[in-house]
Amino acid sequence: MDNSGFLRDSNFFLVENFYHLILSTYTVETSVNDRTRNIELLDEELVSRVQQGDKSAYDILVIRYQHKIIQLVNRYVKDHSEAQDVAQEAFIKAYRALGSFRGDSAFYTWLYRIAINTAKNYLVSRSRRNSDYHIDVQDAEAVENAPQLQGMETPERELLSEEIVKTIQLAIENLPEEMRVAIMLREFEGMSYEEIAEAMDCPVGTVRSRIFRAREAIDSKLNPLLD
Amino acid sequence: MVEETNQNISRLVDGDMGCDETLDLLKKIQSDVTLKNKMSRYQAISQALKTDEFYQVRSDFSHKVFQEIQQEPAHFLPQLKPKQSQQVQDKQTKRKLYAVAASTLAAAVLVGQSLRDNPSANNYQTVTAMASSQQQLPAAFTPPEKPEQRNRQPLNAQFNDYLQAHNSSVYTNGEAHFQPYAKVTAYGQE
Numbered sequence: 507m508d509n510s511g512f513l514r515d516s517n518f519f520l521v522e523n524f525y526h527l528i529l530s531t532y533t534v535e536t537s538v539n540d541r542t543r544n545i546e547l548l549d550e551e552l553v554s555r556v557q558q559g560d561k562s563a564y565d566i567l568v569i570r571y572q573h574k575i576i577q578l579v580n581r582y583v584k585d586h587s588e589a590q591d592v593a594q595e596a597f598i599k600a601y602r603a604l605g606s607f608r609g610d611s612a613f614y615t616w617l618y619r620i621a622i623n624t625a626k627n628y629l630v631s632r633s634r635r636n637s638d639y640h641i642d643v644q645d646a647e648a649v650e651n652a653p654q655l656q657g658m659e660t661p662e663r664e665l666l667s668e669e670i671v672k673t674i675q676l677a678i679e680n681l682p683e684e685m686r687v688a689i690m691l692r693e694f695e696g697m698s699y700e701e702i703a704e705a706m707d708c709p710v711g712t713v714r715s716r717i718f719r720a721r722e723a724i725d726s727k728l729n730p731l732l733d
Numbered sequence: 734m735v736e737e738t739n740q741n742i743s744r745l746v747d748g749d750m751g752c753d754e755t756l757d758l759l760k761k762i763q764s765d766v767t768l769k770n771k772m773s774r775y776q777a778i779s780q781a782l783k784t785d786e787f788y789q790v791r792s793d794f795s796h797k798v799f800q801e802i803q804q805e806p807a808h809f810l811p812q813l814k815p816k817q818s819q820q821v822q823d824k825q826t827k828r829k830l831y832a833v834a835a836s837t838l839a840a841a842v843l844v845g846q847s848l849r850d851n852p853s854a855n856n857y858q859t860v861t862a863m864a865s866s867q868q869q870l871p872a873a874f875t876p877p878e879k880p881e882q883r884n885r886q887p888l889n890a891q892f893n894d895y896l897q898a899h900n901s902s903v904y905t906n907g908e909a910h911f912q913p914y915a916k917v918t919a920y921g922q923e
Binding site for chain 2: 572671689
């Protein structure tokens with residue numbers, strides 16, 4: 507029996523599939539890279555507007571990055587309320603220094619550095635103010651690792667946070683299969699919408715809709731706790 | 734409409750939007766507290782799933798920053814540094830230089846190609862034709878000679894002598910129906 511035709515066909519099938527895989531990976535990566543570049547361009551445009559005196563453009567930048575910056579500061583300053591104050595200070599400092607921003611790095615990278623420095627300075631000044639901690643702070647790096655300064659959360663706040671996290675986990679378990687998979691691939695695996703669409707074999711629009719509905723379902727479960 | 738906007742906020746949180754879409758949505762969010770809260774809630778949910786920590790950004794966060802900025806004295810207003818514009822100018826000058834260099838190179842290549850395409854006999858004919866036309870000019874039309882040209886005269890005469898001595902007859906030994914070497918080669922190829 508001559509299998510050469512079958513082997514040739516199967517080889518062709520493998521090569522074709524490999525080609526499609528490479529092509530789709532390249533397409534996904536290209537679209538993600540294009541989007542990242544677009545976002546950088548948007549930042550550049552907003553920064554340029556601020557440098558020309560448009561303060562509302564800076565407001566847009568604040569809205570865009572507020573959560574990321576608070577999250578970053580929260581690694582240093584554990585109290586959420588204080589972290590938000592420090593983040594606000596970082597944004598104001600960044601605005602004052604924006605005249606010297608030359609665009610050598612991305613705006614977020616530059617803002618990120620200012621936020622870290624502001625958080626470190628805050629910890630140093632707080633340790634100097636508060637003599638109860640008896641910490642001789644030489645530099646900000648040492649303060650970073652001081653657990654006495656980090657665990658500033660109130661017990662009530664911690665309890666509420668735990669309850670919220672449990673509610674979110676329960677809400678995810680109760681989601682329909684396709685919504686749960688979509689949001690888990692997004693949040694836990696960090697996959698892009700295009701990659702999720704490939705993995706779930708559905709259009710990108712469906713992925714957008716599933717992730718949005720999953721978030722809405724979780725949000726509705728949180729309302730009683732937060733309102 | 735509200736659902737569509739909320740879905741777009743969900744996309745914004747995941748970085749799934751293009752430049753223009755993002756800007757339009759951020760402008761909408763800027764002027765609507767409900768949308769700000771929605772974005773903050775989605776971000777908080779996303780973070781809670783990743784880090785088991787839940788916290789929401791205060792709804793007046795950006796407003797407070799904006800208020801602070803409004804109170805900034807005039808000398809704190811960010812200005813474009815002149816050095817930046819200088820850098821832009823330098824870049825433009827460099828680009829112009831590159832463009833001129835590229836054009837020169839392209840012109841050199843084209844001239845080289847055209848010279849290669851034309852047979853050497855043509856050049857010879859052109860040069861001899863030019864030389865003979867100079868010789869045939871009537872005396873009335875000859876421009877008055879300057880002292881410099883008078884000095885060059887022996888050189889031109891030498892040049893003419895060279896051209897006459899090196900015409901095709903030299904290579905054919907003056908025999909009739911003989912072509913110069915280059916022409917014979919070309920004929921053989923055909």
